[in-house]
Amino acid sequence: MSHRKVTSLEVAAKAGVSQSAVSRVFSGASASEKTAKKVRAAAQELGYRPNVLARSLITGRSRIIGLIVAYLDNQFYPVALERLSHALQEQGYHIMIFMASARGPDVDRVINELLDHQVDGIITASVGLTDALTERCEKAGIPVVMFNRGQQDRRMPEVTSDNLSGGKRIAEFLCAGGHERIGHISGWSGSSTGQDRAAGFAAGLRGAGSALIAQLDGMYSREGAVKAAREMVEVHKTDALFVGNDHMAFAVMDTLRGELGLSVPDDISIVGYDDVPMAAWAAYDLTTLRQPVNQMVSATVGLLMDMINGESTARKIQIQGPLVVRGSAKIPKG
Amino acid sequence: MSHRKVTSLEVAAKAGVSQSAVSRVFSGASASEKTAKKVRAAAQELGYRPNVLARSLITGRSRIIGLIVAYLDNQFYPVALERLSHALQEQGYHIMIFMASARGPDVDRVINELLDHQVDGIITASVGLTDALTERCEKAGIPVVMFNRGQQDRRMPEVTSDNLSGGKRIAEFLCAGGHERIGHISGWSGSSTGQDRAAGFAAGLRGAGSALIAQLDGMYSREGAVKAAREMVEVHKTDALFVGNDHMAFAVMDTLRGELGLSVPDDISIVGYDDVPMAAWAAYDLTTLRQPVNQMVSATVGLLMDMINGESTARKIQIQGPLVVRGSAKIPKG
DNA sequence: GCTTGGCTTGCAAACCTATGCAAAAGGCGG
DNA sequence: CCGCCTTTTGCATAGGTTTGCAAGCCAAGC
Known part of the structure; x- marks a missing residue:
């Protein structure tokens, strides 16, 4: 029932040295092998471990x-x-x-x-x-x-x-794939990553002589992505979508295949961003740009x-x- | 360039009170409204916030x-x-x-x-x-x-x-579904959860007059589950599987549908455990026992x-x- | 043998706050 | 105005460590 913590002072007493000596041994400062040995033995016996709080307080670094x-x-x-x-x-x-x-x-x-x-x-x-x-x-x-x-x-x-470059390369990939009506379900447009990927993607399309049919904000959420996916298909008749991250891309694929009865990639191509482990799972098998x-x-x-x-x-x-x-x-x- | 932290002592000086007064105001101990006001004003002006490390050191609770x-x-x-x-x-x-x-x-x-x-x-x-x-x-x-x-x-x-009861109810559900060759891909058998679910499942089968065709350890990993799934189908010809958690169940479904060309649930039924959000996604639509x-x-x-x-x-x-x-x-x- | 120089070592202050204790202040009835 | 009780306040200590400083030790060089 001895919940009390063992302090360096007690170790010092047992080892027959000063408290500073104990401190030096445990903080890696210079100490003779002789005292270090005594200190370590005493510490071991008492079950002493330095109190990180006290250390942090004095060093000013909490680690x-x-x-x-x-x-x-x-x-x-x-x-x-x-x-x-x-x-x-x-x-x-x-x-x-x-x-x-x-x-x-x-x-x-x-x-x-x-x-x-x-x-x-x-x-x-x-x-x-x-x-x-x-x-x-x-x-x-x-x-x-x-x-x-x-x-x-x-x-x-x-x-x-490199979100700009990533978006651009995805655009080029989709254009090379022969798609005509390409849309983008972006990440939250208030985030730099969402903006950059969208900008890179648009630039890539332009560079390949194509253009964006529609862009909707998916807000990085499944709900946002699902809503956007419906609109992309029903209103804008897209045949390819770049989705701002994998997390949303899974929601998009679920919606396209389940609710809308489309086939991926036969009816519509999907590309994501991140390459999370799940992207490699057979259920999705998602083409995506890897963030290392x-x-x-x-x-x-x-x-x-x-x-x-x-x-x-x-x-x-x-x-x-x-x-x-x-x-x-x-x-x-x- | 004043990286120095503001201490309660400085606040005390500025407010014209003692350091203890400052401490009491910030730790919610008793203090007159008059001094509390002075202290808060001074603290606000100096940008003072109590040092949690020092507090923890003395109270003995780090929170x-x-x-x-x-x-x-x-x-x-x-x-x-x-x-x-x-x-x-x-x-x-x-x-x-x-x-x-x-x-x-x-x-x-x-x-x-x-x-x-x-x-x-x-x-x-x-x-x-x-x-x-x-x-x-x-x-x-x-x-x-x-x-x-x-x-x-x-x-x-x-x-x-309640892993025992959970396993049991899954067994009853699968039996009621008319399955003949029921297998179990268990969680790591060194874990109590894995053991309990398996035990409950086996008991449930016995209670329903059925028996376990085979049980393999999936180790809570995708790799383990995939390997087990193959063996369940190819060797044991199971028509229903209880998989020890959803995480493995996804891997099992991927393997069955992709690699082995089976249909779920027409060829084989799958039940998981956990009800993670992903279980509700269209790609898996997994029947599972919810852990609240x-x-x-x-x-x-x-x-x-x-x-x-x-x-x-x-x-x-x-x-x-x-x-x-x-x-x-x-x-x-x- | 004495000086010089390099390591170790102990002392004591510092880090910043909480809190027991006693003194001071405030409130109130008589 | 005094005595009594309650609340507020300041003093001083504690919490467990690191670290600058000075003293101590030991060996080497003359």
Whole structure:
């Protein structure tokens, strides 16, 4: 029933050294092998482990990274979360996680709580920051990296895939496939990723001598995508759709095949964006542009570490991904 | 460039009161409205927010809950995570998250790090604990609740669905559907959930005068499920399968329909377990037994809070869920 | 043997807040 | 105006660690 925590002082007493000696042994500072041995033995016997809270209080570094994530129903984010978790653990950091809607007041409150907890850095996954928040973090000296989302006005560090190029290559692929009536169900038009993919796609169509029949905002949600899909087919008679991410693309395919009785890709071609694991499942077999999660995560963590160590200034990183051709869209000959 | 944190002492100076007064205002202790006003004004002006680390150090409560989760590719867990996050935030707690394989040495290291961080409680989602770890947590006085996983030998608090009853009802449903050759692709047989569902299923079949043709371990993974599905069809000629969770059931359906060219449910019926959102998608339309995530999360958080407040002893909670009948299994007449 | 220089080591202050205790202030009836 | 009771306030300590500083130790070089 001894719930009391063992302190370095008790270890010191048992080992016959000073409390500082214990501290030095456990924080990796210089100490003779002789005392280190004594200390370790005493610690082992008492079951001592350093109190991270006290350490953080004095060093001013908590080794905690705040992670804010919006959409967990989109498989891209659980996967990213898993990778981020491992990458940060390798660097000796831990994740304090928050769920927040992409916009709205949640983010405000959440950032406050993160600052209260003295986190060493913040990663926002698909979450936008208001200027006020950005400024607040800057003033607190806490680095922020935006994962898979940009911020046009502010020069905030961010890691994304090359959305412009991606959209463009998808356009070229669909044009080469001989489609005549091409539509785009975009990601939320308030997000940089949604905008960039749409812009790249439109530019690609133009470059190939084609044009966009229609563009609807799918809001990154299944409901939005379903509604848009109906309109695309019934009103605009499209024969090909670029859908702003895989998560929506699955909803679109469900709607087309189930409710509307169409065949993919015979009646209509679908291309997504992300290449989440589910895209490879037989039920969807989705042609999509891959966002290289591993590279994006590495870049994010690397950038954050640099900023924490004061080695780098804010940067924007874009990573190219390949178009993964599967069975949901007509394949150009040759 | 004033990265220095504002302390309660500075606020006190500006407000013309003592540091304790500031502390009391922000920790909700008694204070006259007059001083409270002065303090809040000064704090506002300086941008002061209490340092949670220092607070935790002295109160001995960090208001952090450690969450260990194994499978993030199974949609059940992102959903649960989201709910847990919200439920805990409502109680004023925060989540420190760790990814760990269901068994193996990860868990060991992770628990240590959680203890180092002085978490107030631990939730393990589908992760088993060795006896040594259990004991360590007990000795540290840190409550642990196991979510969606039990531990047969130890009297550790846990929250699950009623897996025995669930398995039994699925068996009855399949028997009533007129199936003759019923197989079971189980969850990992080292897990209590996997065992209980299998046991309930077998009992249900016996009760209905039927018997299990074959049972194979799908290990909760897609690969395991795919392999098992092949063997079920090719070797055991099953006409109905209960698959230990939805995540595996999707893989089974992909394999049956794609690789083996079978029709579901005409050639073979499939029933899953969990009722993740994806089960309702047209591509799968999976008949499955629902695990009521909301209730399970509420129970988990409630249990943990009780334990933290010393109001309750360890308990095991089981929650009933309905069988959600969709299109992946023959529906009994009447 | 004494000086010089490099490691170790202990002392004590610092990090920032919460809180027990006693003193002060405020309210109220007599 | 006084005494009594309640509330508010300040003082000082505690919580567990890191770290600058100075003292101690030991070996090497003269």
